[in-house]
Amino acid sequence: MTLHAELAAELAARDGEGLRRRRRLLGSPQRAHVRVDGRDFLAFCSNDYLGLASDPRIVAAAKEGADRYGVGAGASHLILGHAAAHHELEAALAAFVGLPQTLLFSTGYMANMGVVSALVGRGDAVFADRLNHASLNDAALLSRATFRRYPHNDLEALERQLRNTPVRRRLVIVDAVFSMDGDIAPVVELLEVCARHDAYLLIDDAHGFGVLGAQGRGTHIHFGIRSDRLIYMATQGKAAGVSAAYVAGSEALIESLVQHARTYIYTTATPPLLAHALLTSLQIIEQEEWRRARLRELALRLKQGLQDVAWRLLPSGTPIQPLLVGGNVEALALSANLAEAGLLVPAIRPPTVPQGTARLRISLSADHSIGDVDRLVSTLRQAA
Ligand SMILES: *Cc1c(COP(=O)(O)O)cnc(C)c1O
8 A cells, every 4th residue: 555545544534433624714804703615604613712813903013013023033033033022022921920031932832842841851750631732742742751641630640640750850731721621720739739749830821811810811810829830831822812822930941941942942933023913912901801701701601501401511610611522423413513503613522532522612702792602502402
């Protein structure tokens, strides 16, 4: 068999298991009401929780940034790609999340790769929640540290692993908000465990930044945490509505990342126009509390509407509201059923989630209205 024939056979097998992933073509800006493959839909698919991805003020800031800085950074940060806008954004983000310094990366995936492999290596160990995002797992593998995963939120198992792994440096890595379940990690207790075993805690706040904590300042603020053991990471392509990510922590941490984080050093800086746009996004996140209030209102409405249907909403205090369906084919069929009615809700299947827990990942946005949620509820009830 040629490589191409082998690949085609593997793809056909995926089809059979309902695991083939396909891309739809988005023909409008990202928002609640979108045009997809030439048709209008109401979508519950994005991570644009605050409805900022096509906010006209941020679009205007991006244009202004293009006028001021051009389109491309043209070089890595350490050569000559570190623009005033990047620098300003790093300072603004540090003040916003209440940590000494931040470092901007192009994406969350790269930030995780960069920070984990800069901090640990052979002779160290990484401990990870089983439901962590793929980028944290890949980061741990890339680091070459001993990599141990513990069952979701099982702090006793984590503690046992920490006790039984004699190494130089210990790093615990978790999603602050689990991306496919929507639940919030027990960060306070995790820090206590870390303190007992001289470990450090990296929280990935991709889904908490902008959403949780006073004015959306993040999951650590939600819990009121201050700790030298905490290393914070958040992305800017979700609630912030743009792109990029950053790591926040002590001056020594950030300066070390500048020296050692390979995904920071060996890549072209993100376009400064995006950093410029993110400054406007950050102001909106800070000032427009109604967006977070709307999200809470929408989640409540959804929960009330789906109280007695065949499928169960997972317990979640965030805009990620997964509806547990079970089988892959069943989840796909439900998603297809909704699509026929003009509603887009993605079916999430293994390996993204454990076998037998395929689900519809309903994600809410401040751009949704109560009427939008009511439409989703009534369509789901009909499908049931
Ligand atoms: C989306 C996501 C990332 C990756 O961030 P990007 O900026 O999209 O690369 C990392 N961690 C978690 C938990 C995420 O949900």
